[in-house]
Amino acid sequence: MADPDETTTAAPNAPATEAAGPTTAPTDPAPPTAPLPAPTVVADRVHIAYTVPDGLGGNRRVHAVKGVCFVARRGEAIGLIGSNGSGKSTLLKAIAGLQPVESGTIHTQGRPALLGVDAALMGDLSGERNVILGGLAMGMTWSEITARYDDIVAFSGLEEGLDEDLDDHPAAGPATPPADPAARRRGGLSPHPSAAPGSPLSRPLRTYSSGMSARLRFAISATARSHDVLLIDEALATGDARFRRRSRRRIDELRAAAGTVFLVAHAHAAIRETCDRALWLEAGTLRMDGPADEVVAAYEEFTRTGATPPSR
Amino acid sequence: MTLTLPPPTKAAPAPAARPDEDLQALARHHGLTVSGARPPLPAYVRELWARRDFIASFATARLTAQYSQARLGQLWQLMTPLLNAAVYYLIFGVLMDVQRGVPDYVPFLLTGVFVWTFTANTLTAGTRAISGNLGLVRALHFPRASLPLSLALLQLQQLFLSLAALVVILLCFGEFPAWSWLLAVPAIALQALFSTGVSLVLARLAARTPDVSQLMPFVLRTWMYASGVMWSIGSLAERGRFPHAVVLALQCNPVAVYIDLVRFALVESYTAANLPPHVWALAIGWAALAFAGGFVWFWKAEETYGRG
Known part of the structure; x- marks a missing residue:
């Protein structure tokens, strides 16, 4: 070479x-x-x-x-x-x-891609809408972001808490996409995401703690697109x-x-x-x-x- | 946590000071491209098109966020133009009695106010399109024209709501739907192109010189009074205080052209006699000139936006 x-x-x-x-x-x-x-x-x-x-x-x-x-x-x-x-x-x-x-x-x-999706997010909108907006800002199309919505939410862990099995095996190999178990539990990916009423994703982003919003931001940018x-x-x-x-x-x-x-x-x-x-x-x-x-x-x-x- | 991959690159650090031609050749050999270069115009348009979902949803998200703290929420989208119209009617219709000589003054006034508000808000938004979204521009890579285009689209959405209110008011004042109302569609489309083009110019100017946005209110106020939003340019001609050339120049200014065309379409008593000669040619010419010129001029500074 x-x-x-x-x-x-x-x-x-x-x-x-x-x-x-x-x-x-x-x-x-x-x-x-x-x-x-x-x-x-x-x-x-x-x-x-x-x-x-x-x-x-x-x-x-x-x-x-x-x-x-x-x-x-x-x-x-x-x-x-x-x-x-x-x-x-x-x-x-x-x-x-x-x-x-x-x-x-x-x-x-x-x-x-600079992991800097924060700038595109709007505090007055729900976490759910911010996932969509952030994905689009990162350059995805509407259909791409709706297809990956569940992965992003699952990765952020905001909807159901972080998976226990992941916590127990911090050194597990990188082969398993972390999103899978959560996505399966939800049972069927809805084409148009709609957060459950009690979920943090239906609340405005400005009500999140800094840790929660950081998780969502990292999830959007890192899961969004390879x-x-x-x-x-x-x-x-x-x-x-x-x-x-x-x-x-x-x-x-x-x-x-x-x-x-x-x-x-x-x-x-x-x-x-x-x-x-x-x-x-x-x-x-x-x-x-x-x-x-x-x-x-x-x-x-x-x-x-x-x-x-x-x-x- | 331990590393899961063998570090592949420990193998070959270099003796310092290799000739740089090697680096350039390496980059070329693997098809790397120079980071942050401005794409040629056709590629730029394609990139913009690929971003159409972002452009549309950024505008909608902005609109939703704008009213999310208000008690009445999205109702303000409709109430803002109506309250504006009420204020103008009180001052110019009742107190100053401009309506002498203008039949159907209320439809005349409201059409003017709503159409003008669209252009004025688009231009104001244009001055803040880059300078007000520096965080976004500095953090993410996307064709920068997305921002002024998105904000113009947002204003167009607002205009449609205003027009819906206007139609109701027109019906109340005894204007009945006619085929001529359809002429408002091309008139507003051309006006949207014109306003977007100028807002692209302002976006570039204000990105370099933020003071432009301080100056805008004065420019816009002068422009509004000169465009016959609340009074009729035609009646100025009848009084004969100004030479014909001045009146013609006022009538040919793009905002007056678009306002007159929408009035001509919607208000029955506003006839072709009130329009300047070759009015559609003027409308198309202003729109094409402003949009094509504004777009290309904005694109030429693409790589400089958001830099210190």
């Missing part, structure tokens, strides 16, 4: 001022032995800058991402870590095509422990379906558990790219002592 190798670090010919930060070559400089899975995201010397109005008619330029290069492949779950303001969320938005790059390019397979690339920003920080486990299992399913998942989370445990690879961004530059455990360990070392990762 003529593919170039998997990772490179900060751009060789990035502007000199940006290249100043310490960069580290990734681990394991072994040549590929088997053909690598196909790439889903190729970032080539990406610089992202945006202007922020300072409120006095002037603008301030923020150079958020500086010369980041990486290649993400099918089946990977990649965590993004770094201090606040290090450019993680900006990079995620750029991968989604929602933030233009200043220079460099980001190539993607299909259209990456994406080649799914981008998740801090989503796993919400919801209770059982729902977080279920979310993690869903991410594994997406990866098993040969997709790529990007995850921004401040909880390093979530990155360690969910991701096999991590990118560490600091002040907009890519400090480290490698196995999640090593990168998280190096980052934690850095936050504790200010030490930069050891060069290899």
Whole structure:
């Protein structure tokens, strides 16, 4: 295979001022032995800058991402870590095509989906109508969303509580779609969803607790449609422990379906558990790219002592 | 939880500073596309069409949410235009007595108010289509024209409710259904195209310069008074205080054209003598110019919406 190798670090010919930060070559400089899975995201010397109005008619330029290069492949779950303001969320938005790059390019397979359906939802409408609206906003047609409505509701666990069997076996394989048992119990999928009167789904979304609405939001975006690339920003920080486990299992399913998942989370445990690879961004530059455990360990070392990762 | 997949990519990290041509070639080799690029116009129209369910239900959801906190709920959709009509009738019909020289003043006034309200609300909604939905624009990928189109559709739904109320009022004032009422359909369709086109322009302007929405009320008020919503442009000509060219210009302004056409269709005493020459050609011309121009101009800035 003529593919170039998997990772490179900060751009060789990035502007000199940006290249100043310490960069580290990734681990394991072994040549590929088997053909690598196909790439889903190729970032080539990406610089992202945006202007922020300072409120006095002037603008301030923020150079958020500086010369980041990486290649993400099918089946990977990649965590993004770094201090606040290090450019993680900006990079995620750029991968989604929602933030233009200043220079460099980001190539993607299909259209990456940022798990950000919250913005489409309306608090005054019932949870049920919000599922439909959110699905349509994610790009589904009317018939697609009505077909998947029950899956989404079952995944959110809002209608009947979370399935006990799932809680008892948190490490069960990702093969079983979590929606199935619940959908079966409902007995026959109604083509036009209508929530039972007592169900939370018939109540306006604004009456939900933050955990409940987070569950519904994650269910809509993660169950809605299979994406080649799914981008998740801090989503796993919400919801209770059982729902977080279920979310993690869903991410594994997406990866098993040969997709790529990007995850921004401040909880390093979530990155360690969910991701096999991590990118560490600091002040907009890519400090480290490698196995999640090593990168998280190096980052934690850095936050504790200010030490930069050891060069290899 | 342990990983269930063997991490497939630990195998091959690179020596730093590979030539970037390799990255570009890799992306091309696997058919990856550049993220966030603006699609060509035909593809853009196809994407919009694929989003038609979202466009329709976003409008309906907005409408439902708008009245969900009110005690009378969806009844306000009908009461708002009726109360508007009552206020205008009180001021212009009773207090100022504009109705001298205008037969059937109430149907004349209400037709004008409802048709104008549609255009005015569509344009106001257009200024907020992008700037008022930045969260949505920044979080999800969809053709941005969905938003102004959806909001225009919402106003069209409101107009239909207003027209239903208008029909009842017309019957009360002794106007009887005639075949000419059907002419209101093409007139309103053209007006909808015109208003949507202008709202697309305003959506782009206001996305860049939010101050546009501060200016809109003044522009709209001037436009309303200049379009003969509450008075007859024709009677202005009869009084002879203004040169003919000024009156003709007022009559040819798009809003006046559409209002006059709907009045011509619905109000019996409002005859063709009140219409400017070539009125249908004007109506079609304004609609085509505004919609095609507005749509293309909006699309040209597609990738910039919602960016800092």
